[in-house]
Amino acid sequence: MKSRQWLAVVPAAGALAVGVAACGGSGSASTASADPGSSASGTVNGAGSTFAAPIYQQWGSDLKKQGITVNYQPVGSGAGVAALANKTADFAGSDPALTSDDKSSIKTPVVQIPMAFGAITVSYNVSGLQKGLKLDGPTIADIFLGKVKKWNDPEIAKQNPGVTLPSSNITVVHRSDESGTTKGFTTFLSDYRAQWKSQIGADKTVKWPTGTGAKGNDGVAAAVKQTSGAVGYVEQAFALQNNFNYADVKNKSGKYIAPTLQTTSAAGDELSIPADLGISSINSQNPAAYPIVSQTFIDVHQDVCTSGMSAGNAKALKAFLNYGLTQGQDVAKQLFYAPLPSPLLSKSKAQIDKIRCNGSAIR
């Protein structure tokens, strides 16, 4: 009696697991091969930028009805490019354009597609301090250098006449992971403070002289939210989601500009566009633009099938990218990201057609 029970347990558990694996496998294979027509269904795995994560996840949830599953891991731009290089991701979300180092680490040819623009806000959590504190580049650099330590420092006060500033300490929050948001922010600071440029520089990770680190835009937002007196840099969607107060930042033309959809879009106009579309929208020349606007890219292998995707999933990837550059642009706007201006948009769309599956175009 007992022995029969025992002998039944192991095969039953094994059969259960194997059976589930088998039927799941055949199920997804049949959906991928059943419709060779126009409608794409499949799974697309992406990783990278937390800056752009809200739009990619929203696009993914919009495409679910069409049978396309998008798994996006917000792990930071640096980790995203690494995941593309070691082929654990089908696409990488990266805010900065790929450098020649990135390209050589990926080895195979890569297609770089600009997707949208977003503002990097200087968000703060200081009781009694309203939205719209006026800050210029050198002051922000001095705060993040640890030279400006209190909220009522004369450097802040002289730009904000009539504002009562508290004497509380400033707590700096920065990113701890390899981040495109950091690259955008430090590029902005390097343009304004020689000391920043020489000592810290502009990169996805830098040696922060002060403050505490947090992982991802969401991590920085959480830290700013929980720390009174904190200041951090987060993409606008994260700032709005958490009702943060953020600063008006002085641009190249000497105007203090609040980050809005309009002032973010303005930074996308009048960009010089290189051949590989490796644009940079930080410190725009446009007088109406918010100065700390970052572009964000999706990077994919030029031949996605030789890099591990099935033909069905390659079709789904193309459908995802097409959606992102058509209806997705309006969805991005609802999340306060600026859509691509039309000359850049048509160039982005042309990039999608460069993607191949085993050497032939994806239809």
Add this chain to the structure above:
Amino acid sequence: MNAVLRPVSKARKRRDLAMRASLGLATALALVPLVLVLGYVAKRGLGAWSWHFFSTDPTGSFLGDPGGIKSAILGTILMVALATAISVPVGVGVALYLTEYGKNSWFAKAVRYFVDVMTGVPSIVFGLFVFIVLILSGGVGGYAGWKGSVALSLLMLPVVTRSAEVVLLLVPHTLRESALALGSPRWRMIAKVVLPTALPGLVTGSLLAVARAAGETAPLLFTAAIVNGTSLNLGQRMNSLPVQIFTDVGQAQDRLVARAWGAALTLVVLVLLLTLVARYMSRRSRLT
């Protein structure tokens, strides 16, 4: 009898009382964190529970409805089931070798030693090991549920082995001897006498290993990855409760943190149920 003994002195009574009180206090202190954790998880988690919470997947939507945890519950159950199917036969097999064949040979001693070492390996190391061997090597594709199961089974293996060995040693020698005396071969003695006798204890040990694996985040983070949708295919990425909690808690949104609490309570209830079953089985045991 009592007349012969001297009456217990006041000092001894006082000492007895003091020791009893301090032991009681220590017990109460040990229970405080448990009660606080369970109470707090229940308080924060129950608010998130609803039919919607259990019947929908996370949407990933930034501003709209965040969705529930269906995919996480199913993923945890599937991956732990596969991990159990891998680790229990192997673990019990190793234990049988140790108690019935190896005994005190140098090889059995070495196996015992390395099983103990395996118990001490941090779970994240197993995750990293599977990540490097099964994912970065590129031979068998990217992240997948079954790779998470492999990492979990590595974690469960020493727990299953050690608990099974203890239970098998409790099977009285007289039973083995009488089976052999009646002319049964060794394999039949093990299959018909030792295993059935030890069965409740083996199940208890395995369920405790399952309960431990169900709550592990680190081995799944780099192996089954982070996804939203439900997948019943162990060859694809899978969501799980601990990973869902891990990602939600880091978010700056209260509604995601609330979902993490709900998922934490779900996990606690699942593990509690397993432990209760394990207790029930061990009470039915004829041993111990």
